[in-house]
Amino acid sequence: MVGLGFGMTASEPTRTLLIADDDEDLSRVLVRAFAQRGWLVRTARTGAEAVALARSGDAIDAAIVDLVLPGTGGLDVVKELRGSNPRCRIIAVSGVASAAVEEAFLRAGANLFLAKPMDLDALINAASG
Secondary structure (H helix, E strand, C coil): CEECCCCCCCCCCCEEEEEECCCHHHHHHHHHHHHHCCEEEEEECCHHHHHHHHHCCCCCCEEEEECCCCCCCHHHHHHHHHHHCCCCEEEEEECCCCHHHHHHHHHHCCCEEEECCCCHHHHHHHHHC
16 A cells, blocks of 8 residues: 655655555554555555565655564564664564564564554654654
8 A cells, every 4th residue: 555645746756665564454554544644654564565675776755663563574574674674674563562572573674663542642752754
């Protein structure tokens, strides 16, 4: 899925966000919030979809990656994103909030870990860098 921010013109620079999360309700809220702020948003419901987007060659400026994804897990998605999009700002998220999960995500290449439920403003600020 791709969304464009409201009031954007083709000449305005756009940042691209990947949301890799199988929670459709959460993804819908995030797509709307980021698109309203001018982001081009791509979503992946499975780890394999996220990896395919990471390998597509398209620049991804920021990514929100859930730990638990069908198929390929979030840690592997983060590693793939870091390898194929080294400048991507990766925010790892999970309902499993523990120091071990946070450490694993950061070792895999995430810039930041946030426990679910996340504060939307904090998440937007984190993605914006």
